[in-house]
Amino acid sequence: MPMNTSFKTSLKTIERLCVYRRILRNIETDGIDNIYSHQLAKLAGVSAAQIRRDLMVIGYTGSPIKGYQVSGLLNSISEFLDKPGCQNICIVGVGNLGRAILAYIPGRYTHLHIVAGFDVDEHKINRVIVGCRCYHINKLSEIVKEKNITVAIIATPAENAQAVVDKLIASGVKSILNFAPVTLKVPEDVFVEYMDISVALEKTAYFAKCRRE
Amino acid sequence: MPMNTSFKTSLKTIERLCVYRRILRNIETDGIDNIYSHQLAKLAGVSAAQIRRDLMVIGYTGSPIKGYQVSGLLNSISEFLDKPGCQNICIVGVGNLGRAILAYIPGRYTHLHIVAGFDVDEHKINRVIVGCRCYHINKLSEIVKEKNITVAIIATPAENAQAVVDKLIASGVKSILNFAPVTLKVPEDVFVEYMDISVALEKTAYFAKCRRE
Numbered sequence: 383m384p385m386n387t388s389f390k391t392s393l394k395t396i397e398r399l400c401v402y403r404r405i406l407r408n409i410e411t412d413g414i415d416n417i418y419s420h421q422l423a424k425l426a427g428v429s430a431a432q433i434r435r436d437l438m439v440i441g442y443t444g445s446p447i448k449g450y451q452v453s454g455l456l457n458s459i460s461e462f463l464d465k466p467g468c469q470n471i472c473i474v475g476v477g478n479l480g481r482a483i484l485a486y487i488p489g490r491y492t493h494l495h496i497v498a499g500f501d502v503d504e505h506k507i508n509r510v511i512v513g514c515r516c517y518h519i520n521k522l523s524e525i526v527k528e529k530n531i532t533v534a535i536i537a538t539p540a541e542n543a544q545a546v547v548d549k550l551i552a553s554g555v556k557s558i559l560n561f562a563p564v565t566l567k568v569p570e571d572v573f574v575e576y577m578d579i580s581v582a583l584e585k586t587a588y589f590a591k592c593r594r595e
Numbered sequence: 596m597p598m599n600t601s602f603k604t605s606l607k608t609i610e611r612l613c614v615y616r617r618i619l620r621n622i623e624t625d626g627i628d629n630i631y632s633h634q635l636a637k638l639a640g641v642s643a644a645q646i647r648r649d650l651m652v653i654g655y656t657g658s659p660i661k662g663y664q665v666s667g668l669l670n671s672i673s674e675f676l677d678k679p680g681c682q683n684i685c686i687v688g689v690g691n692l693g694r695a696i697l698a699y700i701p702g703r704y705t706h707l708h709i710v711a712g713f714d715v716d717e718h719k720i721n722r723v724i725v726g727c728r729c730y731h732i733n734k735l736s737e738i739v740k741e742k743n744i745t746v747a748i749i750a751t752p753a754e755n756a757q758a759v760v761d762k763l764i765a766s767g768v769k770s771i772l773n774f775a776p777v778t779l780k781v782p783e784d785v786f787v788e789y790m791d792i793s794v795a796l797e798k799t800a801y802f803a804k805c806r807r808e
Contacts, residue, residue, distance in 0.1 A: 396801050400794040404776055408753075427778045469800050482695035486792055494800050532803040535796070540621070557803030559795055563617055565640045573802035575795050579699055581613040582772055582788050583748070587682050587707050588609050589786035590745040590770030 396463070398436050401426050403459045410452050418449035464493040470529050472498040472555075474519070474546050475537035476511050479561055483537060484512035497529050500546075519546070526553035533557050540564040609676070611649050614639050616672045623665050631662035677706040683742050685711040685768075687732070687759050688750035689724050692774055696750060697725035710742050713759075732759070739766035746770050753777040 405425045409417065419437075423430040437443070437455070440462040444450040473480050476499045487496060499516040501507070506516045517525055525531070534555045536543050543562035550558070557573040560566055563580050618638045622630065632650075636643040650656070650668070653675040657663035686693050689712045700709060712729040714720070719729045730738055738744070747768045749756050756775035763771070770786040773779055776793050 393798075396798050397794060400797040400801075401778070401791075403797075404791075404793065405778070408777075425778060463797060463801050464804075469803060471796075471800070478695040478698040482691040483792060485691040487796065494796065533796075533800050555803075557799045559799040564621075565614070565618070565638060573799065575799045577790060577792065577795055578614070578617075579696060579790065580617065581610060582790055583684075583700065583707065583746075584613040584616075584676060585606075585609050586770045586772040586786065586788045587684070587746050588613075588676050590682060590768075591677075 392439075395436050395439055398426065398428065398432070399440065399459050399463060402433070402436070403456065403463070406452055406456045406459070410456060415452055416449045417452055417455075419444065422450070460493075468493050468495060469533055470495050470497045470531045471533040471535065472496070472500060472522075472526060472529075472531045472550075473514065473535040473537060474500045474522070474550070475539075475542075475562075476501040476503075476506050476514070476516055477537065480535075480537035481512050483535060483561070484514050494533075496535075497531065498525050500525075522546070522549050523553045526550060526555060531555060533559070536560045536562050536566075538562055605652075608649050608652055611639065611641065611645070612653065612672050612676060615646070615649070616669065616676070619665055619669045619672070623669060628665055629662045630665055630668075632657065635663070673706075681706050681708060682746055683708050683710045683744045684746040684748065685709065685713060685735075685739060685742075685744045685763075686727065686748040686750060687713045687735070687763070688752075688755075688775075689714040689716075689719050689727070689729050690750065693748075693750035694725050696748060696774070697727050707746075709748075710744065711738050713738075735759070735762050736766045739763060739768060744768060746772070749773045749775050749779075751775055 419433045420430040423433045442458040499514045500519045507518045534550045540562045559575050561577050632646045633643040636646050655671040712727045713732045720731045747763045753775045756777050772788050774790050
């Protein structure tokens with residue numbers, strides 16, 4: 383997927399730290415207190431050396447005897463990824479996909495709050511949909527500024543995505559998670575993460591075909 | 596994200612070819628017949644040299660004067676990605692996310708058919724949901740073999756994903772698009788593409804935070 387080159391160095395590290403955190407939260411729930419780098423490596427599908435390199439970035443070191451302390455490592459990763467505090471998020475497009483994303487997210491993130499949804503459908507305006515207050519797209523600039531929203535999720539049709547993104551950026555959004563099947567034009571200092579379901583499915587199907595041949 | 600190393604060489608090329616196809620379909624709909632590599636590069640967010648290298652893989656060359664012929668290039672990419680023919684796909688988990696995926700996909704792919712959905716919810720069994728016949732998860736092995744399904748989409752809760760994937764692989768599935776927030780253990784010859792919404796959102800939020808600081 384296209385991505386802004388200025389972020390390339392740490393992009394993969396950040397992604398892996400998010401994966402480690404997801405795994406650590408699960409094993410903490412299971413009552414496990416310590417984990418060795420090779421065990422975490424296996425769960426994350428990477429090498430133990432990779433784990434150690436990534437945790438060096440956040441300044442966390444384990445003990446050769448007990449490995450990593452799960453709660454301590456979780457705190458260190460969260461400190462690194464989440465501080466200095468909460469971030470407000472909006473979602474644009476509250477159709478099938480937007481609703482699925484909203485249903486998927488609440489409760490998982492203490493530092494990420496989806497504080498507004500935007501849509502053009504009059505039936506959705508001023509309603510709370512899957513826990514999220516929905517506004518008319520005309521209010522986008524106003525609400526984004528008022529609520530200090532810095533992250534946006536795009537779940538609009540492809541043809542509307544660029545216009546929406548231009549407005550979001552003009553209103554202060556710095557980072558975008560894009561589900562619309564379209565490459566966005568953004569300034570150098572804005573980050574875009576692409577989640578293109580159609581491209582992912584085509585790629586997956588291609589490899590099934592190769593395996594069958 | 597973790598990925599099977601044996602596919603690494605061509606993974607990015609395949610992904611980019613899927614993106615080029617998406618773009619070419621759009622511009623063909625807009626009535627554009629020819630496109631230069633630098634124009635396609637701009638729309639895809641990659642370099643023109645990258646485009647030329649990728650198209651060399653599929654054996655397509657443009658004209659220095661007219662650039663690439665859109666319909667010819669589309670055919671070449673599709674020939675490369677889709678042949679020798681149709682592939683049958685199933686989706687496991689027909690909840691919010693599963694339904695959103697189903698709503699997103701029909702009509703876009705002539706060579707990819709979602710022929711079965713699986714769920715544990717009795718209310719969904721034997722119903723057609725967003726165009727897809729839904730079966731009980733107990734029927735998974737039987738239906739996957741009967742319909743020659745080689746690609747599966749996982750939209751189950753995290754805790755059910757691995758058991759489902761084990762069954763799918765035992766029944767002949769070779770390639771998996773995984774939306775469940777969990778790293779899957781699969782044999783070397785099975786491909787997994789991860790679409791982890793929570794990791795994507797955390798990563799996006801991290802970069803917004805960096806831009807704000």
